[in-house]
Amino acid sequence: MGILANVFARFVDTDKARVFGIRTDMLERLGLVLGRDRKAQLGVAIVGIVGFMAAFAPILAPHDPMGQDFPVLLEPQFVGAGALGTDSYGRDMLSRLIYGARISLLVGIGAVAVGAIIGMVIGLVAGFFGGLVDDVLMRMIDIFWAFPYLLVAIMLVAIFGQGLWNVIIALGFAYIDDFARIIRGEVLALREEEFTLAARSIGLTSREIMVGEIFPNTIAPLLVMYTVLVARAMIAEATLSFLGLGVRPSTPTWGSLLGQGRGFVTEAWWIGILPGLMIVITVFGINLFGDALRDAFDVRRSEGG
């Protein structure tokens, strides 16, 4: 509990020079990158729009995404405000796409959060203590890594059953190794920095050094990794849903919409193509955003001395 409280204290730091543990000058640098880099601007715009769609889905959606309207099955143009047609049950595609953003983002962000939290703790402990602890933890991660992540996720969903939270947890497990590795690498380097010794020399304990001194230095690479993996998790969720292993089929997610559209490609192309396009555009945008974050936060590239 002490560790959690400590980590929490770091995120709500009232010190004006820091927002959510990130130095303001790094945020300024992010601003600088966004100011001159067109690709970064595009990435932020896409992520912003998708995020906005997800957040305000009930307001934005012209129709109930679950509401069936049998007279208008597979219509390219829904009679009402919906401009993108209907699916095989007569549900408004535009509304379903907007709600789908919600689920897709939630799964993406949530799954990576699961992986990040567990992986971060493993990476911190392995890197900081080294020796046997490191060997045992990292060999475990190696074993984990040997399984294709989708296979792990499918296995976990098969065991725990379908459903939103199960999908999030199943996918999250697949990202533990990525975070454990990157954090361990950072910690190995940071451990050798003299400020770690300095912290020891003023009387801090190992735990205090690990949480209070080393962890804040891993936030930037953590964030970059996080964004990149959110894109991957969204694709993974789409894959699971496409295979029918995701959330309940009636829940609109881009992956399940894509899967359902498969049967009607010849009669009603929009059902499959539109969610597919949404996935492509969103993943593209998140990756561009991730690149911008890396440009702004990568200490090695921009902080010489």
Add this chain to the structure above:
Amino acid sequence: MNSLESEIEPETGTETETAAEPLLKATDLQKYFETETGLTERILGNQQYVKAVDGVDLSIDRQETVGVVGESGCGKTTLGRTLSKLYEPTGGTIEFDGEDITDLSSKELRELRSRIQVIFQDPLSSLNPRKTVGEILGKPLEIHDIATGEAKRERVAELLEEVGLQPSHASRYPHEFSGGQRQRIGIARAISIEPDLIIADEPVSALDVSVQAQIINMMKRLQRKYDLSYVFIAHDLSVVKHISDRVMVMYLGNIVEQGPKDAIFNNPQHPYTRALLSSIPTIDETPEKRRTALQGTPPSPIDPPSGCPFSTRCPEYIGPECSDEHPELETVADKPGSIDAPEDVPTILEEYESPESHHAACHWLERSGDERWSHEAPAIGERGE
């Protein structure tokens, strides 16, 4: 070694006599590091060790500055970190203020931290890039219950002024400062909890010369103000000469010569010390003066030479005794080898007489000076073993 111990150990260390006792005393201090070894090697017992500090005796008096010099890799940084208990010693004992600090519980260690502080070599690396200067300086005050809240802020401001910075700098990050300013912050952190001893590990090596002088003078001022003792680790002899009361010369994990600053600089006895001193560049170079240029690189501390550690590179190598027998530190005064040197031997002042506290570890001390100055050492490849 016996002569050294008898000098620094008044033995009857009662509370009232603490003034006569050294502040810090290390006996036969060793620090070995395991080399990177595979699992099978470890099981077979082929673990090798880097003998970074290999049997060092030293003592530091109150308000004294002891300079430790030696080339890169000679173990001086490891010595400093072991003395400050940042590294656990492999062997030997350390006494601080009359108490054995070799093995301490974590609580006792925290207490000790408030009395021994460290200044690091790389001023940027030694400051956490994610912390403001105020946080960096405030942390030790919090840990050792010196000040919190408003009192802490005031103390941080005082400390910043003490080292020549502005109180407003407290809200800035380390990368916003120059190298010299960063080292001032490192020094402020070290004095924040008013320790008795500061181990300064090459505190000015990373700084340019004009800044070096400012930092050194500030350290001298702080020493007087806070009654500090310094262990000043450096490879720059002119800096060491300026700040030290006593100087120790290290080679391959051993102390090869130690004594008052004047003795080391005016009457160096160990061939390695001479080589170090003659390597100081001078402006009025007289070409006749014999410069001792060392050949080769120091041997690996994993497998040091069996006899004198310097025997593989020594320009004054005598014979098999150098390769076979490890010389102990002995008092230089009255040894036949300490008599006058010929004029062309640089750095030796002819009329200087070494005090009792000047020690060197060299087989030449037992031999006559005349023999020494006419001796031609065999080439490096033709030595025993």
